Amino acid sequence: MSIQRDITAQSASFRPERADWLRLRTLIFQRWMASFGQLAALVVASRYYEMELPLGLCFFAVGLAIIANLLSIFIFPQNKRLTETEAMATLLFDLAQLCFLLFLTGGLTNPFALLVLAPVTVSASALKLRSTLILGTLAAIFVTAIGLFNLPLRLADGSIFRTPALFSFGFWISLLIGIAFLGLYSRRVATEMRLMSDALLATQMALAREQKLTDLGGVVAAAAHELGTPLATIKLISSEMIDELSEHPDLAEDARLIREQADRCRDILRSMGKAGKDDLLMRQASLTTVLHEAAEPHTTRGIEVIFTVSGTGAVPQVLRRPELIHGLRNLVQNAVDFANSKVWIDAQYTPDRIMLRIIDDGDGFPPQVLARIGDPFVRSRRDEQDLSRRPGYEGMGLGLFIAKTLLERTGAELSFANAADPFLSSAERPERSGAIVEVVWPSAAILAESVRGLGENQPITG
Incomplete structure (x- = not known):
């Protein structure tokens, strides 16, 4: 049973496009902060430092940003989420407005030129690679242009503020490196966060599904137990009616049909779940039973699954928690997927700990991904052979990540290794x-814990 394939598809259906995660309100707030900062810098530079600035053009540039913000506020709702094109256009406008203002105020001699990194960083965090490359390339072009062509800063005495050529060149290089480095760094971090978020969502959905299956089994078991007595009564009375209606074949046939349908109801309930109460005793089972239950969906796939349980004393009773069952099931599935003919499930228990090893006779984990096992979406083992053996399978990364996450919630520690050197001959x-x-x-x-007697049936709600 490949639940993680269904979970991957379901989680993908809930995942919006990357740009749709970016709200217009966020960029509006960021633009307000930039506009007020630009106005404050212009006022301080012209009044306090008495620099000669083209204030008309400078205020025009800031006014463009303010007008754009006001139009966005009045035209679009507050909960507007931007498409890829809209987000890229918004960030491109902010970049162009800032570079125009820098052109009017000294170009790269203006220390606020560092702010050109902001739109590129936002794009790398929220937009697709294509949009980020376009924005980053334009940022590099704009930085180069304002470095070569700009209106120089003039001090109060009319002299031009100049910086050493070496410093200007170094600042230009640092901006280009910053655009590339911060863009790549922000994108890498954001991508890993998204992958982890998607994987945790899939884990929660898998656990919820396993919990539903467990609850359904309990409901069926409770129903089978509660309906057992009335069905037995119906069968008994119908059998007596058949004997008493021997002189009336039509009525006897109806009574016989009632008895057969009662038997059918009993068989249906037994096929859906084991008879018994949904009580404390059903929430625990022996370690052997839990291992068999977890591996059951994969024991009929043509791979021999061998169980070994050993230890001191009687086999312990463990909690049948949904995360335990589903986590072990994913580990067994991965072993069966890559095994040639056999999978061994060895369990050892002591008073202090329980240790489980799942081993297959396949090729083992590739050395290049062994250190990354347990991270979501590792697909390095998906080669041409895997495509033919497991068509449509999404890769081992998500399944092992779900298993590792769920089992760690139960207090387990997991480790992954190879049983033999992968470079040995057959x-x-x-x-x-x-x-x-x-x-x-x-x-x-x-x-x-030791449980005595049957607990009370739990009311069925919802």
Whole structure:
């Protein structure tokens, strides 16, 4: 059962386009801050430092930003989310307005030239790569242009404020490097955050689905138990009616049909779940039973699954938590997917801890991705052979990430390794030659407390 494939598709349906995450209100607020900062800088430079600035053109440039903000506020609703094109156009306007203002105030001799990095950083965090490359390229062109052509800053005595050529060249280079570095850095961080967010969403959906399946099993079990007595009564009475209506074949046939339908109801309930109460006893099971339950969907896929449970004393009773079942099931699925013929599930228990190893006889984890196992969306094992063996499978990264996240919630520690050197020949490789996933719990984390008697049936709500 490949639940993570369904979860991936479902989480993708909830995921908006990248630009749709960016609200117009955010960029409006950012533009207000920039406009007030630009006005303050112009006033201080002209009044306090008595610099000769083309204030008319400078206020015109700031006024353009203010007008654009006012139009955006009056035309669009506050909850407007920008499309890719709209977000890129907005950031491009901010970049052009800032560079025009820098052109009027000394170009790269103006220390506020550093602010050209802001639109590129926002684009790298929220927009697609194509938009970021376009914006970054234009930013580099604008920076170069205002470095070569600008209205110089004039001091109070009319002299031109100049910086050493080496300093101007170094500042230009630093801006270009900053555009590239901050763009790449911001995009990398934002991408990893989005991947982690998507993976955690998929994990929550997987856990919710497993919880629903567990709850459904409890409801069916409770229904089978509660309906057992009335169905038995119906069957008993219908059998007596058949004997008493022997002289009336038509009525006897109806009574026989009632008995058959009662038997059918009993069989349907048994096929849907085990009879019993939805009580505390059903929330725990032996370690062996839990392992078999987790691996059950993958034991009929042509790969032999071998279970070994050993330890001191009786086999412990563990909590049948949905995250435990689903996490182990994903690990078993990954082992079966890549095994050649066998998968071993070895469990060892002591009074202090429970250790589980899942080993397959496949090729093992590729060395280049071994350190990244457990991160979401690792697809390096998806080669041409995988495409033929597992068409439509989304890769091992999300499944193992879900398994690792869910099992760590139960208090487990996971480690991933290979059972043999992947560069050995077929004749030199041992039988257990594939990947090893080791899961270790402190006993107190998953052992169930002793429960006596049947608990009360829980009311069914919702």
